[in-house]
Amino acid sequence: MLADLPLLSLVIWTPILGGVLVLFASKEEQAGMAKIIALAVAVITFLLTIPLYTSFDLATYQMQFVENTPWIPAFNINYHLGVDGISMPLILLTAFTTILVVIAGWDNIKQKTAQYMAAFLIMNGLMIGVFAALDSILFYVFWEAMLIPMFLIIGIWGGERRVYATIKFFLYTFLGSVFMLVALIYMYTQSGTFGILDFHGIKLGMTEQILIFLAFLLAFAVKVPMWPVHTWLPDAHVEAPTGGSVILAAIMLKMGTYGFVRFSMPITPDAAQNLDWLMITLSLIAIVYIAFVALVQKDMKKLIAYSSISHMGFVTLGFFVVYMIVENTGSVQGAAMGIEGALVQMISHGFISGAMFLCIGVMYDRMHSRLISDYGGVANTMPVFAGFMVFFAMANAGLPGTSGFVGEFLVILSAFKANFWIAFLAATTLIFGAAYTLWMVKRVIFGEVANEKVAALKDLNNREFFILGTLAVAVLILGLWPAPLLDVMHATVDHLVQQITTSKLPNL
Amino acid sequence: MPNNFQMPDLMPALPEMFLLTMACIILLADLFISDKNRVLTYLLSLATLGVTAALTVAMHTPETVYTFDGSFVSDTMGDVLKVFVYLVTAVAFIYSRDYLLARNIFKGEYFVLGLFAVLGMMVLISAHSMLTIYLGLELLSLSLYAMVAFQRDSSKATEAAMKYFVLGALASGMLLYGMSLIYGITGTLDIGGVHTAIAGLEDSKQIVLGLGLVLVIVGMAFKLGAVPFHMWVPDVYHGAPTAVTLFISTAPKIAAFAMIMRLLVEGLGDLHAQWQDILIIMAVLSMLVGNVIAIAQTNIKRMLAYSTISHVGFLLLGILAGTQAGYSASMFYVIVYALMGMGGFGIIILLSRSGFEADKLDDFKGLNDRSPWFAFIMMILMFSMAGVPPALGFYAKFAVLQAVIGAGLTWLAVVAVIFSIIGAFYYLRVIKLMYFDKAEDTQPIETSMDMKVVLSANGLGILFLGLAPGSLLALCTAAIG
Numbered sequence: 010m011l012a013d014l015p016l017l018s019l020v021i022w023t024p025i026l027g028g029v030l031v032l033f034a035s036k037e038e039q040a041g042m043a044k045i046i047a048l049a050v051a052v053i054t055f056l057l058t059i060p061l062y063t064s065f066d067l068a069t070y071q072m073q074f075v076e077n078t079p080w081i082p083a084f085n086i087n088y089h090l091g092v093d094g095i096s097m098p099l100i101l102l103t104a105f106t107t108i109l110v111v112i113a114g115w116d117n118i119k120q121k122t123a124q125y126m127a128a129f130l131i132m133n134g135l136m137i138g139v140f141a142a143l144d145s146i147l148f149y150v151f152w153e154a155m156l157i158p159m160f161l162i163i164g165i166w167g168g169e170r171r172v173y174a175t176i177k178f179f180l181y182t183f184l185g186s187v188f189m190l191v192a193l194i195y196m197y198t199q200s201g202t203f204g205i206l207d208f209h210g211i212k213l214g215m216t217e218q219i220l221i222f223l224a225f226l227l228a229f230a231v232k233v234p235m236w237p238v239h240t241w242l243p244d245a246h247v248e249a250p251t252g253g254s255v256i257l258a259a260i261m262l263k264m265g266t267y268g269f270v271r272f273s274m275p276i277t278p279d280a281a282q283n284l285d286w287l288m289i290t291l292s293l294i295a296i297v298y299i300a301f302v303a304l305v306q307k308d309m310k311k312l313i314a315y316s317s318i319s320h321m322g323f324v325t326l327g328f329f330v331v332y333m334i335v336e337n338t339g340s341v342q343g344a345a346m347g348i349e350g351a352l353v354q355m356i357s358h359g360f361i362s363g364a365m366f367l368c369i370g371v372m373y374d375r376m377h378s379r380l381i382s383d384y385g386g387v388a389n390t391m392p393v394f395a396g397f398m399v400f401f402a403m404a405n406a407g408l409p410g411t412s413g414f415v416g417e418f419l420v421i422l423s424a425f426k427a428n429f430w431i432a433f434l435a436a437t438t439l440i441f442g443a444a445y446t447l448w449m450v451k452r453v454i455f456g457e458v459a460n461e462k463v464a465a466l467k468d469l470n471n472r473e474f475f476i477l478g479t480l481a482v483a484v485l486i487l488g489l490w491p492a493p494l495l496d497v498m499h500a501t502v503d504h505l506v507q508q509i510t511t512s513k514l515p516n517l
Numbered sequence: 518m519p520n521n522f523q524m525p526d527l528m529p530a531l532p533e534m535f536l537l538t539m540a541c542i543i544l545l546a547d548l549f550i551s552d553k554n555r556v557l558t559y560l561l562s563l564a565t566l567g568v569t570a571a572l573t574v575a576m577h578t579p580e581t582v583y584t585f586d587g588s589f590v591s592d593t594m595g596d597v598l599k600v601f602v603y604l605v606t607a608v609a610f611i612y613s614r615d616y617l618l619a620r621n622i623f624k625g626e627y628f629v630l631g632l633f634a635v636l637g638m639m640v641l642i643s644a645h646s647m648l649t650i651y652l653g654l655e656l657l658s659l660s661l662y663a664m665v666a667f668q669r670d671s672s673k674a675t676e677a678a679m680k681y682f683v684l685g686a687l688a689s690g691m692l693l694y695g696m697s698l699i700y701g702i703t704g705t706l707d708i709g710g711v712h713t714a715i716a717g718l719e720d721s722k723q724i725v726l727g728l729g730l731v732l733v734i735v736g737m738a739f740k741l742g743a744v745p746f747h748m749w750v751p752d753v754y755h756g757a758p759t760a761v762t763l764f765i766s767t768a769p770k771i772a773a774f775a776m777i778m779r780l781l782v783e784g785l786g787d788l789h790a791q792w793q794d795i796l797i798i799m800a801v802l803s804m805l806v807g808n809v810i811a812i813a814q815t816n817i818k819r820m821l822a823y824s825t826i827s828h829v830g831f832l833l834l835g836i837l838a839g840t841q842a843g844y845s846a847s848m849f850y851v852i853v854y855a856l857m858g859m860g861g862f863g864i865i866i867l868l869s870r871s872g873f874e875a876d877k878l879d880d881f882k883g884l885n886d887r888s889p890w891f892a893f894i895m896m897i898l899m900f901s902m903a904g905v906p907p908a909l910g911f912y913a914k915f916a917v918l919q920a921v922i923g924a925g926l927t928w929l930a931v932v933a934v935i936f937s938i939i940g941a942f943y944y945l946r947v948i949k950l951m952y953f954d955k956a957e958d959t960q961p962i963e964t965s966m967d968m969k970v971v972l973s974a975n976g977l978g979i980l981f982l983g984l985a986p987g988s989l990l991a992l993c994t995a996a997i998g
Contacts, residue, residue, distance in 0.1 A: 035889060081912075083990040084919065124889070146915075150906040157900060160945070164953045165885075172953050176945055183905070183941055187934035190915070194922045194930070 015076050016060060017090040017141045020104065021134045024054045028130035031123050040122035044115060047126035051111045054133060055104040061097055067496055070094070070504035072143060072206070080147065086203050089144040094501030095270055095352060096140040098494060099263060102359045103140070105483075106259045107133040109476050110252040113367055116472070117374045118166065118250070125166060128158040129252060136260050140267065145193045145203045149186070152264070156182055159253065159261070166250040174241075174248035181241040185231035189272075192224035196276070209275045209508065212515040215283070222280035225273040232265030235325060236294045239318050246314035247379070251370030254310065258317050258362035263355045266324045270348070274328065274509040281329065281509065288329035293434050295322030300441035304448070309372075309379050312449055313365045316405060319438060320358050326435060327351025327420040333427035335510050343426045345506045349498055350419025356494060357404075357412035357487055364401040364480040368394070371473050372453075375466055381452050385459030390466040395454045397469075397477045402450045404484050406443035412487035526584045529591035532572040532599070533639050539565040540632040547625030555623055559614060562628040563607055566635070570603040587707050588646035594778065594848070594996040595642045598771050602638050605768045605855050606631060611971050612863045613760035615964055619871040620758070622668055630667070631764065634660035638772035644779060646706045647696040654692070654740070657772060658685050661765050665757040677756025684739065684749045692736025698729030699785075708784040715787050730788055733780060734795055741773050743829045744802035754822035759869060759876065762818060763862035766825055767855040770832075774851040777836060782844065789839045796837035797929065803830030804936035811943045818876045820943060821861055824902060827940055828854050834933060835917040843920035845997040846913075849990055853901075853913040860898045860975040867891060867964055867972060875958075881947055883956025891962070892951045894976030901979045903944040904937050909983040916990065 027050030034043040066073060072091030080088040092100060110129050118125045135158070138151035156179055163175035197203055200211045213221065231238045242262075246254050274281045281288075296319050303315035328351050331344040371394060372387070373379055388395035404411035407418075417439065424432035458464050469477070487494065527534065543565070547558050573596055581592040610628065617623040637657030644650040662685065666678035700706055702722050703714035718726065735746065742750040754762045781792060807827025814820040832854070835847030868875035868884075875881075885892040901908030914937065921930045982989055 079987075080985075081987045081990060083987065083994050084916075121885075150911070153906045153911070157896075157905065160948070161952060164949060172949055175953075176942070176949065179945060180938065180941060184938050187938060188931070191918065191922065191927065191930050191934055194915075194919045195927060197919065198923050 016057065016074050017092065017137075018076055020054055020057045020061075020100065021090075021138045021141065023057060023134070024050055024107070024130040024137075025134035027054075028127040028134070031127040031130060035121075035123040037122075043123035043126050044111070047111050047130055048108070050130055051104075051108045051133065055101075055108055058101050058104045058137075061092060062101060062497075065094075065097060065497060067094075068500060070500045073097075075143075077143075080144070084146075084197070084203065085201065086146045087144045088147060089204060090141045090147075091143045092141055094498040095505070096267070098352075098356055098497060099140045099260075099267060100137050102263075102356055103133060103136045103260050106255060106359065106363055109363065109367070109479065110255050112472060112476055113255065113370060114250070114252045117370075121165065125162070125252075128162050129256070132158040132162075132256060136256075136264070139264055143205050145196075145205050145208065145272075148205065149190055149193065153183075153186055155261070159257070162253040163245060163249045167248040167253070169248070170244070171248040174244040177241045178245040181231050181238065185228040185238070188224040189228035192221045195221065205271065208272075211276075212513055213277065215279060215514060218277040218280035218513070219283065222273055222277040222284060225268065225277070229265040229268035229273065230291075232268065233262060233321050233325060234265065234318060235291050235322070236299060236318070239295070239299070242318060243311045243314040246317075246366075247308060247310045251366060251373065254366040254370075255363045258313070258366055259359040262317060262321055263359060266321065266328070266351070266355055269325065269328055270352075270505060275505065277513070278509045279512050279514055282332045285329045285332045288325060289333075289431060292322045292326035292329065293431065295319055296326065296438050297434055297441070300438055300445065303445040304441065306445075307380055307382065309369045309381055309449060309453070310366070312381075312445060313362060313369065313405075316365075316442065316445065317358070317362050319442065320354065320362070320405075323417055323420050323435065323438070324351040324354050324358075326424065326431075327354065327416075330420075330424050330427045330431065331506065331509065333431075334423060338426055341503075341506050341510065343423055344510070345502050346419055347423030348502050348506060349495060350416050350423060352416075352498055352502070353412070353419065353487075353491060353494060354416025357416050357484070360480055360483045360487065361401060361404045361411075361413055364397075364477060364484070365405060367476055367480070368398045368401060371469065371477075376462055381449060383459070384453040384463060385456045386454075386463060387466065388454045389458050390463060391468045393474065394469050394477075397481060398454055399450055400481055401477075401484070402446045404488070406446045407439050410485070410488050412484045412491070414488060415491045525586065526582075528576065529582045529584045530589055530643070531576055532569045533636060533643070535572055536565060536569045536632060536636050536639065539568075540629055540636065543625065543632065544629045547629065550625065552623075555625065556614075558625040558628055559610065559623075562632060563610060565632065566603045566607045566610075570600055573599050573603070583645060585649075587709065588649045589643050590645035590779075591643060595775065597992060597996045598642050598775050598848070598852075599639055601852050601855065602635060602642070602768050602771050605771070605859055606635050606764070608859055608863075608971055608975065609760070609764040609767065611967055612763060612859075612866050615968060616758070616760045616866045616869065619869075620668065622758070624667075627664065627667060627760075630660045630664050634664070634764070635768070638768060641772045642775040644776070645708050647700065647708070647711075647780070647784075648706050650776060650780060651689075651693060651696065653772075654776065655689060657769060658689065658740075661769065664761045664764065665753060667761060668758045671758070673756040674758060677753045680749055680756075681753045688736050688739030688746070691732050691739070695729045695732025695734075695736060698725055698732065702726050702729065708779055711784040712786065715785065726788070727791065730785060730792060731795070733785070734792060737773065737777055737781070738799055740776070741770065741829050741832075742826055743799045743833060744806045744826060745799075747803070747806065747826045750826055751819045751822040754825070755816060755819045755876075759818065759862060759866050759874065763859065763866065766821070766862065767858045770825075770829075771851055771855055774832065774848060778844065778848075782836070793837045793839060796833050800830045800833035800837060801929075801932055803827060803833065804933060804940075808936045808940040808943075811940070814943070815878050816876050817865060817878050817881065817947070818862075820878065821858070824940070824943070825854075825858065827936065828902075830936075831914060831917055831933065834929065835920050838920040838924040838926065840920060840924055841994075841997055842923055843917075845990075845993040846916035846920040848997060849916050849993040850913040852989070852993070853909050856975065857898055857901050857910055857979060860894065860972065860979065861902070863968075863972045863975060864891060864895045864898070867962060867968065870960070870963070878947065878950060880958060881950040882954040882958070884951040886956050887959070888962050890973070894973060895951060896948050897976050897980050899944040899947050901983070903941040905941070907980065907983040909979045909986060912983065912986040912990065
């Protein structure tokens with residue numbers, strides 16, 4: 010019965026239409042109603058995603074919950090949706106995070122509440138669309154359309170330099186994406202279709218592959234973001250309202266890495282193998298260099314933004330280290346571990362970075378400052394909050410028992426099979442990550458009460474406790490018992506590794 | 518004197534004849550209508566366009582029909598383009614009413630000139646001989662010159678009309694000279710005849726033919742506003758009353774596309790290799806100049822003028838691809854452009870009132886606080902022009918890019934997308950002003966119901982056609998194929 014419903018369409022369009030509905034309550038005195046509708050829509054969307062998990066067939070790598078109808082017949086473009094073990098968890102994460110974001114904006118968004126809620130709901134649908142699309146143009150439409158609500162969220166509800174930050178964010182992302190569009194159209198002229206799964210099968214020469222790979226790289230590297238195209242992220246994070254930062258860090262960054270496993274690696278495996286040194290180098294620069302950059306930040310949001318870049322470096326490292334492992338060991342098994350680790354890291358980072366930004370948001374709502382130097386001794390006045398903050402900081406640093414540990418551990422472990430020095434450099438992040446996160450926590454949470462403002466702080470209210478509590482549970486569960494997530498991924502990842510290590514050069 | 522005159526089949530030209538008759542009747546009737554009842558002229562003009570559209574659809578046949586000794590053609594492409602010309606013109610009339618009333622220039626001449634311009638466009642679209650092309654073009658241009666100068670007491674408008682007239686006449690001269698050279702070489706005015714004659718032309722005549730080709734392209738580029746023949750565009754768009762700018766920036770582009778299709782593609786199609794290079798240069802320059810200079814503008818009419826220039830560059834890309842896919846992509850592009858341009862200038866008219874033109878970018882500040890709905894409509898239009906999905910403008914760019922890559926010109930597609938990133942900036946700036954800044958102008962926005970409804974439909978149409986662009990694309994593909 011459930012299987013007959015077009016579930017994916019429902020989870021995409023429910024929030025979008027719900028967002029439009031919320032806009033009708035745009036008068037200031039209707040703000041309360043707008044919030045209630047928004048919460049209801051977000052919860053319904055999340056409930057709709059649960060059958061995706063419960064009825065998910067673990068045994069197959071094939072796409073599930075597939076919907077396929079012609080959309081633009083003139084170009085053979087289809088409304089083609091489906092999920093596999095990689096995209097399904099990301100959809101759940103998106104729907105889950107949106108609920109938290111709606112609750113997080115409950116009291117602190119004072120102006121244009123309806124538009125704020127609507128923007129996040131519409132974003133929710135579009136982001137799920139990105140993960141569910143199996144037609145590349147449909148994917149591109151969701152991918153680009155998503156920029157519009159985010160552009161407005163940063164620009165309307167953001168901080169002082171919001172205009173600069175949001176235009177930079179938009180243009181950077183747009184810059185990357187248009188080259189992807191050219192690559193997609195090029196592949197259409199080669200294959201006569203825009204289907205992503207069909208792209209996986211087409212034969213491409215080496216030069217073509219490298220050019221296509223680079224076009225994709227530009228689009229996805231901006232989104233991840235990878236060094237050196239990461240500079241939009243700290244600006245966007247700092248200026249965005251808390252909800253915007255959470256969505257950026259928890260979901261949007263994952264789209265870049267999702268793009269690598271959905272497009273770059275399966276479509277251009279030979280180019281990926283050829284250029285894996287480049288990808289590994291960029292990942293290591295992100296992991297090590299950006300960690301140092303994070304160490305010297307004065308602004309908490311900026312610090313977590315850099316920490317995100319560093320952690321996302323782990324994801325790209327986990328993906329592209331595969332080729333070296335296969336070369337060294339000849340076994341595909343070890344390679345799969347790296348990719349699984351990277352995928353777990355994606356989900357885990359979604360929880361942890363979201364939680365970190367929410368923690369900073371909690372403090373910002375009270376003090377209207379994000380500067381580390383304005384704080385000190387918060388633990389004295391907000392003991393419960395301090396507990397959460399320390400816990401998430403530990404998770405961010407990769408403490409065993411939290412989800413942050415699982416992904417990083419798997420990636421480092423598989424990196425050892427590739428090359429000792431790569432693994433060594435990656436592992437240094439366990440130290441640097443702990444250094445910048447815990448040092449920040451020390452300065453903000455512990456010590457003497459720094460000033461009168463801190464002395465006057467009130468601890469978490471129920472709403473904030475609920476949000477942080479939920480995330481803490483998620484981080485713990487994923488850290489202690491990651492098996493359910495790994496089980497979902499196994500079949501898909503095995504197939505993926507096979508796919509990305511099989512040459513697609515013609516006449517071979 | 519032998520009587521070998523044969524009565525041509527008039528039926529294919531029935532819509533043209535009806536429109537001509539009605540335009541004359543309205544011109545006369547308007548004399549007897551007092552200023553108080555001037556709205557009758559307006560309604561009559563709209564009704565005329567409606568009936569003409571109905572006639573065009575009713576007379577439509579799938580096969581191509583020639584009449585007037587082959588100098589007039591009625592085919593699917595022409596009929597589709599004409600229907601969009603009527604639509605755009607009717608919307609332009611509706612948007613204009615309040616604007617003209619507020620400035621005390623709500624006169625019958627505006628509508629009559631508009632109808633004559635439409636007639637010129639129809640002739641241009643259906644022209645199948647160089648003479649008919651010139652006839653249609655001049656009828657269109659002369660009507661437009663007069664419309665630009667329509668606000669007699671505005672020195673800006675008069676200056677714009679003067680510039681438009683002088684440069685337009687120069688362009689017409691070039692075009693005519695080019696046509697005469699082609700006529701001299703091929704010995705025929707008929708487009709089909711030109712095509713046949715060129716196929717069997719000896720080499721010695723190629724140079725003269727090339728010269729004719731260049732002059733014809735120059736003339737067309739002038740009319741389209743492609744770089745380096747774009748100088749008039751910003752001045753005329755800026756100086757003309759917004760209601761007229763709205764009109765000249767939309768419908769005539771549709772007709773100009775038809776002119777290129779008839780003359781360049783059908784008549785001189787065998788010279789594709791030669792005009793492709795010329796068009797590549799013009800297209801790249803148009804996108805460069807249009808997008809870069811638009812950034813420096815503080816006046817939104819001038820900004821949209823440069824934006825038009827960049828859109829023309831994109832339009833040329835589809836044509837220079839030289840494939841069926843390219844032509845239908847360009848046709849799609851020109852229609853989409855007209856719909857977007859209509860909405861963009863419509864919003865400017867909406868914000869303006871007596872003594873206040875709302876043509877500064879700063880006049881858009883805080884529009885979201887003043888009218889969230891129309892800020893939203895303008896946002897859709899801006900994203901559409903920038904080519905961001907799901908707005909319709911994306912699919913227009915997409916179709917053109919696909920044609921260009923399909924023709925093996927991937928590098929050109931890369932150049933085009935780079936310029937659209939540059940272009941995105943100034944569209945984003947408008948959205949920034951509307952959404953992120955505080956309003957300076959706090960007067961309430963007042964306008965008539967019909968304008969509100971049509972403008973909303975215009976904006977939402979861009980959005981919903983973007984969600985389901987299949988039918989319009991299929992229509993364009995069918996029209997060219």
